[in-house]
Amino acid sequence: MRWSFPGPETTRRHLSDAGFDVERVDELDDSLGGTFCHFRARA
Numbered sequence: 001m002r003w004s005f006p007g008p009e010t011t012r013r014h015l016s017d018a019g020f021d022v023e024r025v026d027e028l029d030d031s032l033g034g035t036f037c038h039f040r041a042r043a
Contacts, residue, residue, distance in 0.1 A: 011039060 008025040
């Protein structure tokens, strides 16, 4: 799944706060200027 937050640590924190067990977050380059991350999480 893709998620847009400023960086993988912020993504991990927001997903954890939402109740997900985050396995990993991999940062990707985005040609539109944002930061997109692939993440793997379990509810």
